[in-house]
């Protein structure tokens with residue numbers, strides 16, 4: 289039995305340390321948002337800033353070898369940093385299976401999920417947690433996650449939770465061709481002739497898949513599901529369910545645009561690593577997720593990244609024409625550590641790499 293809210297002397301201990309997550313907290317039947325989750329006014333979503341006149345592009349990948357498709361991918365990456373793809377060849381069943389597996393994992397009892405917490409997990413590559421960086425945050429986020437860093441099929445088979453490992457691996461495997469197509473198109477515009485081994489490592493040498501769970505929230509307008517941030521990846525491939533709630537920065541800068549769920553689509557966004565490698569041509573755009581008062585929401589991003597030991601910086605092909613580098617060469621794991629050690633703070637992470 290979950291304890292009554294009056295017994296929860298230390299909510300952070302219950303949620304973060306004991307591994308109940310916000311899902312466990314929501315299920316105690318609490319009627320108002322605990323103060324730890326109340327975000328300062330400026331971090332709450334102002335629905336007056338949401339614009340409905342524009343939306344991120346939806347790109348049909350069925351004719352992916354048509355140069356027009358490559359053009360629309362690159363245009364979207366330059367202008368929006370975000371787009372959705374349809375007819376991408378990842379079977380609907382694979383997407384449905386990984387969503388179902390996400391519900392299965394989060395449906396486990398706290399004692400089971402706790403086995404994968406930072407303190408208890410037998411590996412750093414599997415982590416069940418809550419919020420983003422609870423140690424660093426002034427206000428917590430209304431989100432639980434399971435984060436799986438992919439090293440090899442064998443390691444994943446041995447260490448990833450059995451409730452979701454096959455489905456997560458299948459989703460990663462089946463999305464590989466579309467990731468390659470997207471990166472082929474994007475790097476061609478950057479003057480890269482061929483994705484050789486070194487470039488492949490830089491662009492997609494490592495992957496992390498997160499299973500995100502956003503439980504029903506008693507006062508959704510006072511908190512956030514995920515605060516404003518840009519991803520540190522090269523590209524992120526995001527599967528969302530049919531609930532909605534993801535918003536991206538609009539072109540104007542002072543407004544937000546909803547990313548409407550489209551059955552079978554995948555949301556693609558440019559991450560900081562690609563912004564840096566393209567010397568700012570492609571944009572990693574700020575985004576955030578609101579909390580929901582009536583529905584549980586899940587999402588499953590695959591972060592396609594450089595390897596931790598890669599040095600990233602503007603690509604030589606980009607600078608060939610005499611363009612001035614905006615970013616320095618930096619060890620990717622240093623960049624990621626910088627990202628994880630602070631609370632979400634919009635687009636500030638990338639300043640760490642600025643010259």
Ligand SMILES: CC(C)(COP(=O)(O)OP(=O)(O)OC[C@H]1O[C@@H](n2cnc3c(N)ncnc32)[C@H](O)[C@@H]1OP(=O)(O)O)[C@@H](O)C(=O)NCCC(=O)NCCSC(=O)/C=C/c1ccc(O)cc1
Nearest residue numbers: 412415420423435496514520521591593596621624625628
């Ligand atoms: C160099 C790393 C980043 C850190 O390793 P470490 O220094 O040996 O130590 P730890 O594994 O203990 O992690 C250091 C800190 O990062 C935090 N962290 C370590 N993974 C995690 C983790 N998946 N989650 C959230 N904190 C973590 C971790 O909590 C810890 O914080 P602290 O205990 O306060 O020092 C290492 O994990 C590494 O090489 N990872 C491979 C590269 C990598 O993961 N790249 C990230 C790709 S993109 C991505 O993951 C995006 C995630 C994301 C997530 C949520 C969002 O809202 C938005 C985006």
Ligand SMILES: O=C(O)CCC(=O)C(=O)O
Nearest residue numbers: 500514528534577587589
């Ligand atoms: O849940 C979503 O739609 C987006 C989550 C996100 O931005 C992230 O995990 O980096």
Ligand SMILES: [Fe+2]
Nearest residue numbers: 517518519575
């Ligand atoms: Fe994100």
